[in-house]
Amino acid sequence: MSDIGPVCWFSLGRPWSQLSWVCLSALTRVLCNPCGYPKTGLVVVPGWEPRGHLNRPHALRMLTLGGRNILLLYIDILGSSQDSIQSNACRPQMKKLLRNRQLFGSSPLSLGCLAVLTASVLAQGPPPPLGPPPMPPQNQITPAKVILGKALFWDEQLSSDSTVACGTCHQPAAGGGDPRNQGGMRNPGADGILGTPDDVLGSLGVARTDLNGNYVPDPVFGHDVQVTGRSAPSNLMGAYFIDLFWDGRATSQFLDPLTGNVVIPLGGSLESQSLGPIMSSAEMAAEGRTWGDVTSKLEQVEPLAVAFNLPGDLNAALAGGATYPDLFQAAFGTDVITPVRIGFALASYQRTLVPNQTPWDAFTAGNQGALTQGQQMGLGAFTSQGSRCNACHGGNLFADNQYHNLGLRPIAEDSGRQAITGNFADRGRFKTPSLRNIGLRGGALFHNGSPTTTNLNALLALYNADGGPFGDNKDPILNNLNVPPQVRPALVDFMVNGLTDPRVAAELPPFDRPSLSNERTPEPIEIIQQGARAGTGGFVPQVVALSPPHVGNFDWKLGLYDGLGGAKAVVTVSHNPPSSPIPGFSVVGSAMTLNGSGPGQGYITWHRSMPGDSGLIGLELWLQFRVRDTGAQNGVARTPIVHLTLF
Numbered sequence: 001m002s003d004i005g006p007v008c009w010f011s012l013g014r015p016w017s018q019l020s021w022v023c024l025s026a027l028t029r030v031l032c033n034p035c036g037y038p039k040t041g042l043v044v045v046p047g048w049e050p051r052g053h054l055n056r057p058h059a060l061r062m063l064t065l066g067g068r069n070i071l072l073l074y075i076d077i078l079g080s081s082q083d084s085i086q087s088n089a090c091r092p093q094m095k096k097l098l099r100n101r102q103l104f105g106s107s108p109l110s111l112g113c114l115a116v117l118t119a120s121v122l123a124q125g126p127p128p129p130l131g132p133p134p135m136p137p138q139n140q141i142t143p144a145k146v147i148l149g150k151a152l153f154w155d156e157q158l159s160s161d162s163t164v165a166c167g168t169c170h171q172p173a174a175g176g177g178d179p180r181n182q183g184g185m186r187n188p189g190a191d192g193i194l195g196t197p198d199d200v201l202g203s204l205g206v207a208r209t210d211l212n213g214n215y216v217p218d219p220v221f222g223h224d225v226q227v228t229g230r231s232a233p234s235n236l237m238g239a240y241f242i243d244l245f246w247d248g249r250a251t252s253q254f255l256d257p258l259t260g261n262v263v264i265p266l267g268g269s270l271e272s273q274s275l276g277p278i279m280s281s282a283e284m285a286a287e288g289r290t291w292g293d294v295t296s297k298l299e300q301v302e303p304l305a306v307a308f309n310l311p312g313d314l315n316a317a318l319a320g321g322a323t324y325p326d327l328f329q330a331a332f333g334t335d336v337i338t339p340v341r342i343g344f345a346l347a348s349y350q351r352t353l354v355p356n357q358t359p360w361d362a363f364t365a366g367n368q369g370a371l372t373q374g375q376q377m378g379l380g381a382f383t384s385q386g387s388r389c390n391a392c393h394g395g396n397l398f399a400d401n402q403y404h405n406l407g408l409r410p411i412a413e414d415s416g417r418q419a420i421t422g423n424f425a426d427r428g429r430f431k432t433p434s435l436r437n438i439g440l441r442g443g444a445l446f447h448n449g450s451p452t453t454t455n456l457n458a459l460l461a462l463y464n465a466d467g468g469p470f471g472d473n474k475d476p477i478l479n480n481l482n483v484p485p486q487v488r489p490a491l492v493d494f495m496v497n498g499l500t501d502p503r504v505a506a507e508l509p510p511f512d513r514p515s516l517s518n519e520r521t522p523e524p525i526e527i528i529q530q531g532a533r534a535g536t537g538g539f540v541p542q543v544v545a546l547s548p549p550h551v552g553n554f555d556w557k558l559g560l561y562d563g564l565g566g567a568k569a570v571v572t573v574s575h576n577p578p579s580s581p582i583p584g585f586s587v588v589g590s591a592m593t594l595n596g597s598g599p600g601q602g603y604i605t606w607h608r609s610m611p612g613d614s615g616l617i618g619l620e621l622w623l624q625f626r627v628r629d630t631g632a633q634n635g636v637a638r639t640p641i642v643h644l645t646l647f
Contacts, residue, residue: 127396129365130356130436133239136254136267139344141351144331147317149349151327152342154314154514156306157297159284160213161206162553163546165307165516166277166346169203169232172353172504172511175440176234178203181449187227189448190413192220198413201449202228207544207559208281211288214605215544215559223544223561223603226282229414231449234441236504237434239351242401244273246430246447249420257339258291274346275339295337298324306548307514308647314514352510355436355501363498364396371498377487378494386482387463387491393435398499403429404475407468408446416447427473437504439496456492517548524549526643530578531624533638536564536631537599541639543625544605549644552612560625560639561603565596569627571606578622578641585624594627602627610646619646 135141152158156165169178181201189198205226208218215223230246244250254268255261257275264271277283278294286293303324304310310318317327325335332341360379362370371379382389392400403417405428411418417426430447443454453459460483462468467478483491504511517524525545534540544559560569569592572585594602606625610616625639632638 126364127394129361130354130396132354133351134267135239135351136264136271138264139268139271139347141348142331144327145345145348146352147313147349148327148331149345149347151303151314151317151324152346153349154307154516155304156517156548157301157304158278158294159206160286160289160293161209161546161557162306162548162555163517164204164206164284166235166274167513168516168518169277169283170235172236172507172513173440174442175437175504176236176353177441177444178232179442180204181231181442181444185227186451187229188220189229198409199451200227200229201231201444201451203232203283205280205283206285207546209286209605211286213286213555213557213607215557215561215603216287217561217603223542223559225546228282230447231444233431233433233447234437235350236353236355237397237399237436238270238273239347239354240397240434241269241399241431243431244269245276247417247420248403248431250276254343263340268347270347270350271340271343274343274350278342291339294339294342298337300554302552303327304514305550305552306517308520309515311509311512311514313509355504355511357501357503358436359498359500360494361396371494374490375494375498378490378492379498381483381487381491382494386484387487388477388481389491391477392432398435399432401432403431404477405429405473406446406462406478407470407472407474408450409448409468410470411472414447425473428470429473429475435495436499437501439500440505456495457488460488460491517550520647522645524645524647528578528622528641528643530641531638532640533632533636535567535599535627535629535637539563539600539637541569541602541625541627541637543639543642545642549610549621549646551610551614551616551646553610555607556610557605557607558623558625558642559603559605560594560627562600563594563596563602563604563625563627563637564600564629564631565594565598565602567594567602567627567629568592569594569602569604569625572624572626574622575620576622577643585622588623599631616646620644621646 139145152166154165154167156162156168158165169180170176171179173179181203185202185204186194187200187202188194189196189200191198205228207223207225208216208221210216217223218226221227233246238244242248242252250269250273252264252266252269252272253262254264254271256263257279279285279289279291281287281289301324303318303322304314324337328337328341329335331345359370359375363376363379381387382393392402392404394400403426405411405416407428411428415427417429417431418424420426438456443450445453445459450459453462463478463481464483466481467474501511503509507513525548527543527545532540539562541563542561544561547553547556547558549556558571563569570587571589573588574584574586576584589606592604592606594604596602604625621644623642623644627637627639628635629637
């Protein structure tokens with residue numbers, strides 16, 4: 001007896017079409033313990049020996065038949081189907097699940113398994129075009145929830161320091177990923193050293209701050225903005241996946257983070273995922289942030305105050321000065337803001353982002369001219385026995401809802417799925433991403449951003465070499481893959497152009513969005529080195545100038561680091577551009593004592609509330625920290641000057 005994969009369906013002698021909506025991950029959890037199977041998350045079938053691993057073409061497929069979403073799990077089995085009688089102990093649990101026929105309301109998903117199915121049957125016919133995603137009955141989509149979710153998704157004020165929105169790392173024109181990590185933003189990886197092979201191309205998050213919003217040094221990034229330890233996966237197909245994040249830690253069961261109560265028993269992975277980054281101290285949060293901090297801030301801020309160029313639907317929703325409590329009132333019937341409602345709104349918005357107008361979808365629907373001859377050749381290569389791309393990227397999801405170890409890096413650097421399941425067999429495995437809109441993803445491929453695989457040609461070369469060089473638990477599905485050089489251009493053409501939805505590329509509705517603060521031209525924050533002066537030990541005090549200078553920002557802040565620890569410092573401001581010598585600077589507020597001890601170890605954060613006066617928009621200010629330091633010229637060390645333009 002051997003494991004057959006993350007989940008196996010037991011034969012009950014029923015036609016598969018009669019089975020109700022059942023989520024695979026939940027099925028595993030329900031069946032394992034009552035049947036006495038291992039607590040590893042794997043289900044094994046007594047007396048059945050699998051002839052093939054589930055990681056083969058179309059082992060797991062999402063179909064749409066007769067208006068119903070069908071999730072099919074196919075298994076080849078040696079032996080008679082009569083062996084299923086050995087699973088009688090599980091029948092009560094199975095039947096209990098089957099009686100719940102409306103777990104997903106108006107969009108049921110049936111799960112079937114054919115006990116004996118040959119590979120020839122699996123290969124019959126292409127999958128249908130991509131239909132709308134299922135939604136849990138506890139969170140049915142409404143226009144009010146969608147527009148609230150859209151506002152929240154693109155509002156940088158959802159982060160503690162108002163610098164990062166969900167959409168900062170998930171932009172349609174970048175295929176739902178982060179366009180910034182195409183510029184080489186690096187996390188130093190397990191060894192903590194930049195420029196070594198374990199570096200990760202991640203996403204810029206927030207500078208490290210304490211519970212009070214003060215900048216504090218990070219052991220890895222110092223006072224710079226942190227970079228995430230994995231690349232940002234596309235969010236555009238998230239509504240179709242059983243679990244989310246690269247390691248699947250956002251599960252189908254959605255829990256209220258305040259009470260721990262189950263809010264959505266099945267199908268809530270998008271709700272689960274939506275709340276994670278908001279509380280991550282690397283991505284969006286101050287250390288120790290609470291949901292009370294989040295909801296209190298949303299009650300006070302002007303929605304999307306940091307963004308600009310708002311789409312028409314958001315402008316209409318915010319007309320007349322609508323607040324977040326107003327938007328929550330419209331969406332949920334009361335103006336109370338809770339983390340569950342935040343998750344519901346974010347998930348509802350993302351379920352409207354269905355990238356199903358690709359040339360491939362049109363071709364599959366019957367438009368034979370939707371794919372060029374070259375792209376059709378590429379599609380043939382995609383599904384050929386040599387390349388077997390569809391072994392993991394099959395169906396209309398172009399993904400298999402499973403986890404694989406490609407041998408990219410040593411498992412000790414990142415154990416992936418194993419850290420969630422505790423299952424030794426999951427070591428180094430990561431979720432298969434959808435290939436839809438992969439042509440927009442730039443160089444950010446795989447969970448680590450793939451610093452050495454920055455385009456699809458390099459990716460094909462990797463697969464032709466049977467995957468990466470690290471063999472521990474590498475998936476055998478990678479063995480003997482072969483994409484001949486003569487078909488690679490056609491295959492790349494198919495993936496880049498045949499799988500791209502033009503609405504996504506052009507950011508047209510429903511993929512339209514506001515512009516974010518880091519897209520303002522000219523930038524509202526400029527660092528001017530003129531006037532900086534070194535102190536004791538030759539250290540020039542530096543500034544952390546990240547907080548957006550928008551009118552009404554009630555927690556605008558400016559940081560200093562690399563000063564003389566324990567010394568006194570003041571902030572000076574001028575309404576005039578700097579010159580040498582710098583005239584017109586005056587001290588604002590009282591002197592502050594720098595944290596830390598010794599040369600180059602001092603740091604401090606200065607907080608101010610920006611008046612909410614629209615008449616101040618366009619006002620320019622020049623600010624500079626000055627540190628009392630006997631080791632500096634004239635006893636005063638100076639930071640670079642920060643030039644602000646209020647908006």
